[in-house]
Amino acid sequence: MAKIKYIEHNGKEHIVEVQNGLTVMEGAVQNDIPGIDADCGGGMSCATCHVYVKEDWYEKLPKKEMGEDDMLDQSYEPKSNSRLSCQIMVSDDLDGLSVFLPEKQV
Amino acid sequence: MIKTDVVIVGAGPTGLFCAHQLGIIGLQCEIVDNLDKIGGQCIELYPDKPIYDIPAVPECTGEELTNNLIEQIKPFKFNFHLNDRVQELTNENDNWVVKTTNGKEFHTPNVVIAGGVGSFEPRKFPTKSAEKFDGTSVLYSIKDKTIFKDKSVAIFGGGDSALDWAIELSNTSKVSLIHRREEFRGAPSSVQKIKELSEKNVINLFTKYSIKDVKGNGSLEEVEIKSEEGESKILKADYVLGFFGLIMQLGPIAEWGLNLDKKVIPVNTENFETNKKGIFAIGDICTYPGKLKLILSGFHEGALAARGCFKYARPKEKYRFEFTTASNTIKDRLGVK
Numbered sequence: 530m531a532k533i534k535y536i537e538h539n540g541k542e543h544i545v546e547v548q549n550g551l552t553v554m555e556g557a558v559q560n561d562i563p564g565i566d567a568d569c570g571g572g573m574s575c576a577t578c579h580v581y582v583k584e585d586w587y588e589k590l591p592k593k594e595m596g597e598d599d600m601l602d603q604s605y606e607p608k609s610n611s612r613l614s615c616q617i618m619v620s621d622d623l624d625g626l627s628v629f630l631p632e633k634q635v
Numbered sequence: 636m637i638k639t640d641v642v643i644v645g646a647g648p649t650g651l652f653c654a655h656q657l658g659i660i661g662l663q664c665e666i667v668d669n670l671d672k673i674g675g676q677c678i679e680l681y682p683d684k685p686i687y688d689i690p691a692v693p694e695c696t697g698e699e700l701t702n703n704l705i706e707q708i709k710p711f712k713f714n715f716h717l718n719d720r721v722q723e724l725t726n727e728n729d730n731w732v733v734k735t736t737n738g739k740e741f742h743t744p745n746v747v748i749a750g751g752v753g754s755f756e757p758r759k760f761p762t763k764s765a766e767k768f769d770g771t772s773v774l775y776s777i778k779d780k781t782i783f784k785d786k787s788v789a790i791f792g793g794g795d796s797a798l799d800w801a802i803e804l805s806n807t808s809k810v811s812l813i814h815r816r817e818e819f820r821g822a823p824s825s826v827q828k829i830k831e832l833s834e835k836n837v838i839n840l841f842t843k844y845s846i847k848d849v850k851g852n853g854s855l856e857e858v859e860i861k862s863e864e865g866e867s868k869i870l871k872a873d874y875v876l877g878f879f880g881l882i883m884q885l886g887p888i889a890e891w892g893l894n895l896d897k898k899v900i901p902v903n904t905e906n907f908e909t910n911k912k913g914i915f916a917i918g919d920i921c922t923y924p925g926k927l928k929l930i931l932s933g934f935h936e937g938a939l940a941a942r943g944c945f946k947y948a949r950p951k952e953k954y955r956f957e958f959t960t961a962s963n964t965i966k967d968r969l970g971v972k
Contacts, residue, residue: 566898568752568883570928574680575883599820602793603880606761606845607815609863635758635882 531623535562535580538632547619553628554578554615564630571615573597576604577635578614580628590617605631637714639665640948641745641941642733644721644888647675648930649918650749651704653937658711659965660941662948665741666713667733669720669754674701676751676919677930679881690931700930710970720754721746724891724914729947731913744947747940748909748916749933752898753885760791760877764849772855773875783808787871789858791846792878793818798825800876805832811839811870813846813860841868849875888920896922906943907936913947915940 533556535543547556557565566577573596582590587610597616601607614628641657643650646668657664672678677697685694716739723734724746733741757775759765765773777800784807790797793814798821801812812829819826833840847861858872885898893909894901900909900916904923907915917936919928945954959965966972
């Protein structure tokens with residue numbers, strides 16, 4: 530279980546407890562947090578669960594797998610700390626993670 | 636104007652199998668899709684990815700699934716209207732008048748929306764200023780490459796479209812290629828070619844840059860690009876091209892007066908009709924208690940929606956359930972003995 534903070538583009542914060550084994554994307558969708566569309570449902574096939582990870586956390590997360598950066602090329606305003614939230618698996622280690630949601634997904 | 640029993644919006648797996656079921660029960664349909672090819676998300680998002688949960692098919696790719704579905708409905712010779720999008724739905728005397736972007740018009744008692752998450756459209760530049768030039772000098776696809784001859788062209792993107800066009804247009808135009816990171820996702824041979832052209836100064840290559848602004852008085856004159864550190868550069872550009880892949884937009888479906896729950900359409904589970912008589916929604920775009928976004932669920936929904944269509948298409952006939960193994964009528968429709 531990890532407490533994850535989702536920060537909307539307008540600054541509104543949502544802190545939710547997400548079960549281990551779910552993804553950061555699922556944590557948002559299941560808790561009705563606006564700003565993550567997840568059109569493809571977690572298949573790394575779209576780029577609509579795009580988040581920016583706070584710099585100190587970005588280094589701590591497991592590295593991106595093949596293909597994630599290719600999808601991020603197609604996201605809205607990608608930056609060097611961009612991730613697809615469907616590719617970040619929640620575990621106890623992620624307790625306290627903050628992610629920033631982009632202005633929009635599509 | 637085309638008269639038909641059913642118009643299916645969306646040529647993904649769900650729409651295709653619904654067409655099959657319509658053919659089996661003896662109805663005609665026309666299928667419209669915004670993409671230039673049949674298959675929907677299966678063909679656009681994951682043609683090569685294996686799918687493991689199609690009943691009785693242990694493993695197949697999005698492309699194989701699509702090809703098999705196309706094969707399965709071949710006997711019915713249904714028309715596909717690709718590269719076209721249903722724009723308008725209006726009701727006239729219990730019939731739906733369906734108008735498309737390309738000016739086609741269908742008259743039908745039934746519309747089946749199998750639109751997935753909406754229609755695929757190119758992702759556009761986030762910069763507001765680009766909107767002013769959209770379609771004239773800021774482009775997301777190329778119809779006529781001769782317009783770029785002897786012009787300055789700034790191409791954004793790191794995939795095959797961006798690379799292929801950068802290589803092609805560098806023969807006759809002054810090309811700048813701008814990408815947000817150093818790695819490209821295009822074919823290795825294209826990446827190699829881009830590097831060579833960049834070394835020979837045929838192409839101006841800018842990696843780790845993205846668009847900041849486009850400027851011009853009347854016509855486009857320059858594009859400003861920025862690095863993540865905030866450094867910016869100004870490039871002369873008569874045209875700016877963006878190749879960032881496709882995104883899905885609900886689009887005009889939202890305007891048809893249907894009940895919507897966020898981006899999906901609530902339906903009943905008896906025949907998947909929406910709040911409008913004769914309009915059905917199946918596949919990822921529909922919702923009901925217990926809805927699963929699986930292809931197999933879309934197949935089931937399509938089969939039941941097809942029977943729902945029968946009621947309005949053949950009001951004087953009674954629908955008779957038949958098995959494909961036993962029915963000679965169905966075998967005739969399939970063209971098998």
